[in-house]
Amino acid sequence: METPHSILRKYWKHDRFRPLQEDIIQAVLTGKDVLALLPTGGGKSVCFQVPALLLDGICVVVTPLIALMKDQVEQLKNRGIEAVAVYSAMPRSQIDILLDNCVYGQVKFLYVSPERLHNDLFMARFQRMKVALLAVDEAHCISQWGYDFRPQYLQIAAIREFHPEVPVIALTATATRQVAFDIMDKLAFRAGGVKFQKSFARDNLAFVVRKSENKEKKLLEVLRKVKGSAIIYVRSRKATQDIGSWLSQRGITASHYHAGLSFEERTSRQDSWIKNQVRVMVATNAFGMGIDKPDVRIVIHLHLPENMEAYYQEAGRGGRDEKRAYAVVIFHDADIQNLEVKAEQSQPTGSYLARVYQALCNYFQLAIGSGDGESFDFELQDFSERFHLHPAEVFHALKRLESEGLIQFSESFYSPSAVHMVADRTKLYEFQIANAKFDPIVKLLLRLYGGELLSGFSKISESQIARALKVGQNEVVDILKHLHELRLIIYLPVKDKPQVTFTLPRQDAERLPIDNKRLEERRVLILSKMKAMSGFVTKDRCRMQLIQEYFDEETDRTCGICDVCVKNKKDADDDAFANMRAEVLRVLQGRLLTIEQIETHISPSDRELFVDVIRDMVDEGILEYDSAWKLGIAKQKR
Template identity: 55%
Template sequence: MKHSILKRYWGYDAFRPMQEEIIDSVLEGRDTLGLLPTGGGKSLTFQVPAMLLPGVTIVVTPLISLMKDQVDNLADRGIRAVLFHSGLTPREKDLGMTRCRLGKAKIAYVSPERLQNERFLAELRPLTVSLLVVDEAHCISQWGYDFRPSYLRIAALRRIVGEEVPVLALTASATPEVTGDIMRHLGFREPRVFAKSFTRENLSYIVRYADIKEPMLLRILSSTSGCSIVYVRSRRRTRELAALLNDAGIPSEAYHAGLAPEEKEERQDRWKQDETRVMVATNAFGMGIDKPDVRLVVHYDLPSSLEEYYQEAGRGGRDGRESLAVVIAGKRDKALLTRRVNESFPPKDFIARVYELAGNFLNVAVGEGFGMV
């Protein structure tokens, strides 16, 4: 049946590596963790089972743009899906929930923030839920680079839909610490873990050194072609570099978390439709964006971790064709990274002092109470 579903709705004759094993595990009712590289086809591992299982599949995913993309793509294939996020009107939410209750939707995409709404959780109780999916599951981990507290509410969601409902957690990058954290937070029972090799043969990783980075960026973009992303670390720099590139005749847009939702959507759509060649963005852009033909990803500023770099560089070449991931490094970058760490965390002696004072206040001796709440 799974192959006929794949052929009927997606037009493929065979699954990609590791997809079928994950689907089989889910259909057996097993808690499953899928580690697939960006572009490895994570969505099919829950969309195909959703069409085979009764009731509705709930997918918790962090980006509204991803939800909208997937719901639109599924509608084009004749698959009914709904979404729930804080930007909907009460009428839109009620309509979505009614569709789920009447069996008019097979997949319900939910933002993590909705899980903090007790009324919303109560409305989920009567639904027949056959599968709970956690996309970008590294967000649940204290070791992940994109930790989001609302993800911790997923464990409560599992109790509401029923402990017997299997969980599928998906991510494109997870260290052993993150993997363990994901399974612990989600209460996995007899977990099955499927990990595909993270090697991307079609991606070339390149580092270019330049004390003045603007000319190097212009040279890279002028000597390449196709859709591109340039990652920076500040909102101001997105605007400055987009203006620089436009002045040089390279159609560009700036994208960051401070833009209004409508503006984000418009800029994203222009980029996806190739009206804009380059998106100059902070790390607010890219997660879940399903554009296969990104030929170039440039890191103008260094990311905070190798894990974050791999996620962002992996947005290039999802169609399997040759693509470039270029880092522009300068003398000041090491000092900037060090300063960023120092700004993110208080000094060690300050943490020790707070720990001591908290212990005094709670009558807990220093060194005692490990593992207790």
């Protein structure tokens, strides 16, 4: 008889659970509604995937992140577990077949985006599914007090009515006490529902804030001091490329990543970084979701995130192996002002949303009442220029229209080519006899992709088919399109451009179903979150305490390793710091050495103290680096 531990060993090859995982799994298996608050990297997916594999029926997973959804489906399939995903950019025919397989087939996990929940096609099949568990990922999206509120999440309580006995597990990495209460309320937790919460404190992650007028110079200093894999977060796509090139020119291997790159480019760069062929990834916040790299030693923010939730998630990608890692913010005064401006920009008015929505409908030539479920390739720059709008303001309007449930906007959408064989074997045989010229490709499709092609959609490679048939790839595409027109197959060509999907039929722009009062409440909330972020970098308090306080976790304990705690420790123990400084100056008298060489000469018993002293002496201008990144006593101090 299978147990949680045997399932963990069988599919994940692990011998033990992380803290709280087993408690959460046992609560789910006893039929309780569960809220799991686990930090980034805490293993949230295991908390619903393991019990789902022990329960009889399908697990329906609601998540708004298409990239994460597709990644988890792929991971489950690689483990030999049947899983599918349904989201807005899919054609209706594909959704129809996938949902049929969830009712009649062996599918164990159905991932679905929230806007699908009120769709008639989904609702009809959901009622007939044998549902064992309902998992709600990114559960903070259900709360109007959360930083990423999505009204579509409010539909989840309604679909519970069709399977009232089925437990729900809600998961998030970031929720205040108010948001946690709201999640349980809006998801209609039953009596006996429980909350599990891991402390927001990370004992191995040192939060450091550095104020500098020369951020690039400070960035180099930080990367020279802390060895190992690194992520640098910046706001713009251009900055990823500029900073990545700048670092490469200075001998630090770096790549860059943003949503505007092709799928192949993103995948290639991500793989090089994961394999440590490249040390530094310079990225926008499009990078990191679903990436499990445990040995990231440092996460650096060169631009301030919009809120503490986003910052904590991004910083939390450091040190998942539980070894010492650093989360560093490098800022100057102008960054605080820029953050305020961007926070205001991110909250468009109802009238501006109506203007952008009307422009979208004109752009795609949609009549009122049409477009429901349709997806379109979208070029932000072209759209903005055509309608004389500012791209940054349009971007925020699209995200707000998405959160209001009118559209779905995917910046980095990739969907590989797929084929489903509509004809049964008898009709297929008759077609091959009557159309000999198509016989080779039909046989090849069946040989390469087999039963999956007949039961559902199979990912295909046109280039592989072209090589096997010794023809051009364009010819293969033309043949597949022709077979699609003949209704022998359903052929879905590759998509690799930003997508806008209309999740409701086109509305009258003057009567959009938008709550203007809620928009204003959101604006006030977002501005308050922005102020908490600016307070984090300007207040002279233990950084970890500030994070815990923000998430309503009361503690008197200081972390002892953030920049504020180190400074306080130095002030309280002047002798130890003074002695170490004197040792460093003695060793460097009349020569230049690397940090490693200085450490070898001194052999400090307290390495943390040594690193902190070096950092302070550089910050104070007592020590300086030369062009070869060796340390010496600053000229004015000699």
